Amino acid sequence: MKNSIVILLLILLSALLIFSFDFIPEQEIVVDSTAEHIITKGLQETGSLNLVTAILYDYRAFDSMGESTVIFATVSAIVLLLSFKTLPVSSQGLSFIVKNTFGFLAPFIFLFGLYVITHGHLSPGGGFQGGVILGTISIILSIVYGSAYDYRKYPPKTKTLLETGGALLFLFIGGLGLVLKGHFLANVNPLINEPGRLISAGVIPYINIGIGFKIGAGLAIIFYSMIQKTYVEEELKS
Amino acid sequence: MLIREIISYLLMGAGGVFAIITVIGLIRFPDVYIRIHAAAVVLTISAVLVTFGVAVYVWELFLSTKIILIGLFFLISNPMATHSIARSSYQQKVALPRVRSVDEYADYLERGEK
Numbered sequence: 001m002k003n004s005i006v007i008l009l010l011i012l013l014s015a016l017l018i019f020s021f022d023f024i025p026e027q028e029i030v031v032d033s034t035a036e037h038i039i040t041k042g043l044q045e046t047g048s049l050n051l052v053t054a055i056l057y058d059y060r061a062f063d064s065m066g067e068s069t070v071i072f073a074t075v076s077a078i079v080l081l082l083s084f085k086t087l088p089v090s091s092q093g094l095s096f097i098v099k100n101t102f103g104f105l106a107p108f109i110f111l112f113g114l115y116v117i118t119h120g121h122l123s124p125g126g127g128f129q130g131g132v133i134l135g136t137i138s139i140i141l142s143i144v145y146g147s148a149y150d151y152r153k154y155p156p157k158t159k160t161l162l163e164t165g166g167a168l169l170f171l172f173i174g175g176l177g178l179v180l181k182g183h184f185l186a187n188v189n190p191l192i193n194e195p196g197r198l199i200s201a202g203v204i205p206y207i208n209i210g211i212g213f214k215i216g217a218g219l220a221i222i223f224y225s226m227i228q229k230t231y232v233e234e235e236l237k238s
Numbered sequence: 239m240l241i242r243e244i245i246s247y248l249l250m251g252a253g254g255v256f257a258i259i260t261v262i263g264l265i266r267f268p269d270v271y272i273r274i275h276a277a278a279v280v281l282t283i284s285a286v287l288v289t290f291g292v293a294v295y296v297w298e299l300f301l302s303t304k305i306i307l308i309g310l311f312f313l314i315s316n317p318m319a320t321h322s323i324a325r326s327s328y329q330q331k332v333a334l335p336r337v338r339s340v341d342e343y344a345d346y347l348e349r350g351e352k
Contacts, residue, residue, distance in 0.1 A: 094322055094325075094326075095321070095322065095325055097318060097321055097322075098318055098321070098322050101314060101315075101318040102318075104314070105311075105314065105315070108311075
């Protein structure tokens with residue numbers, strides 16, 4: 001009895017969804033002109049030179065928030081499975097030459113990551129890509145200097161703080177759009193609305209920064225949890 | 239204008255020749271360590287020459303600076319990587335050299351173990 005009512009309701013709802021397109025007033029916009037609209041008016045509406053970033057963080061920003069939630073869930077699951085407590089102490093690392101060379105190169109890699117993040121609305125790149133570059137630094141540090149060094153310099157608590165901070169920044173900007181302009185993740189308050197400047201395109205650069213730190217810290221946490229597991233297994237073997 | 243293009247083509251051509259020499263060395267040399275020698279020395283100089291040639295060809299301040307930075311990165315990172323590969327493959331005894339008359343690194347490792 002109960003099941004049949006639910007099935008009836010579902011059939012009604014799906015019929016409504018199927019025929020809902022018939023009730024839309026006929027316009028030219030409906031059929032396959034979304035791409036054209038974005039290409040011709042994307043720069044005016046969002047102020048972002050990079051149209052891919054405009055789609056990711058303005059037209060479909062809700063999608064990007066879902067993706068970052070997926071990464072958050074992945075990190076949480078991996079940390080839950082491979083717990084924080086069994087920490088490895090490997091302070092040996094690679095040879096003298098590799099340590100010094102990487103110590104020389106690391107700030108430049110950090111700068112490049114920041115460049116890719118902050119210029120996401122001007123040139124190819126953006127939060128996800130720059131975040132991966134930032135995460136690489138922590139990974140190479142724990143390979144080159146030994147994971148104990150990486151643990152001392154960037155403890156997992158800092159990384160967790162960065163990750164949640166990035167996610168919260170994204171949500172805060174979304175809420176700001178809701179308060180100031182009336183819908184979630186609206187492109188509010190462009191300080192300088194002149195396309196091509198570093199500070200332009202409304203809230204897109206700030207979303208980029210949040211996503212970048214979130215992805216970098218998340219990748220570093222995933223890598224760290226995995227190596228501590230393998231390290232313990234190697235210890236047991238020998 | 240024309241002289242600049244000729245210089246850039248010469249640099250890029252020299253880089254290409256060095257790259258071909260690298261490939262020949264990688265195929266023809268008998269041992270892991272000698273092959274790494276080819277990859278470290280000749281490939282580095284070929285990459286640096288090609289990037290500098292491109293920088294001369296473009297000849298614009300910011301673009302050329304970026305390309306030269308990429309070349310300097312090759313100059314630092316490629317010897318470091320090959321050094322690390324050779325060292326760890328000797329330490330883990332993945333591939334020991336077939337013929338050796340002088341082997342000071344083995345003495346060093348034995349001293350380190352004592």
